[in-house]
Amino acid sequence: MFGWFRSEKRERRRKIELDRKHLEARSRRFLKSYLNADETQKPQFYRAVEEASEQCQPVKSGLPPPELEDAQIAEATSGAAMKMVLGREERGALKKDERISDFVTDAYATVALHTIAQQVSTRWTKRCRN
Numbered sequence: 001m002f003g004w005f006r007s008e009k010r011e012r013r014r015k016i017e018l019d020r021k022h023l024e025a026r027s028r029r030f031l032k033s034y035l036n037a038d039e040t041q042k043p044q045f046y047r048a049v050e051e052a053s054e055q056c057q058p059v060k061s062g063l064p065p066p067e068l069e070d071a072q073i074a075e076a077t078s079g080a081a082m083k084m085v086l087g088r089e090e091r092g093a094l095k096k097d098e099r100i101s102d103f104v105t106d107a108y109a110t111v112a113l114h115t116i117a118q119q120v121s122t123r124w125t126k127r128c129r130n
Contacts, residue, residue, distance in 0.1 A: 019116065022085050026102075026109035033103075048107035056080035056111055074119040081112035 034045045058076045088105045 018082070019113070022082070022089065023109040023113050026085065026106040027113045030103070030106035030110045033106075045107075048104060049110060052081065052084070052104070052107040052111045053077070056084065056108070056115075071119055071122045074115045074122065078112045078115035078119065081108045081115065084108040085112060 030045070034042065037045065056077045058073055058080075085105055085108045088101070088108070092101075
């Protein structure tokens with residue numbers, strides 16, 4: 001029993017390190033760019049996040065079906081977004097136009113962090129109710 005608990009704790013720590021390494025800076029850059037953008041540029045940010053989010057939904061990404069609980073869907077979505085970020089980083093996102101490539105990768109990182117935040121919020125709310 002204690003071995004299982006330790007491995008779960010270790011896995012959680014590994015995920016946090018991975019999030020910090022690959023998502024935090026990218027998401028921050030995306031959000032700062034959004035805040036600095038003028039009103040004519042902001043729809044590009046909305047579209048990028050919307051498209052990234054759609055690509056990471058369980059049905060689109062071949063992950064578990066949508067009849068799962070919200071926390072499970074959020075976990076699957078953030079996992080898919082993380083895979084997209086890692087894959088794009090590994091490939092260098094084809095480096096044709098690095099600025100656009102970074103923008104898209106940053107949008108995926110933002111989706112991943114947002115869904116992680118939803119997971120934490122959902123779990124916290126459930127604990128508080130019990």
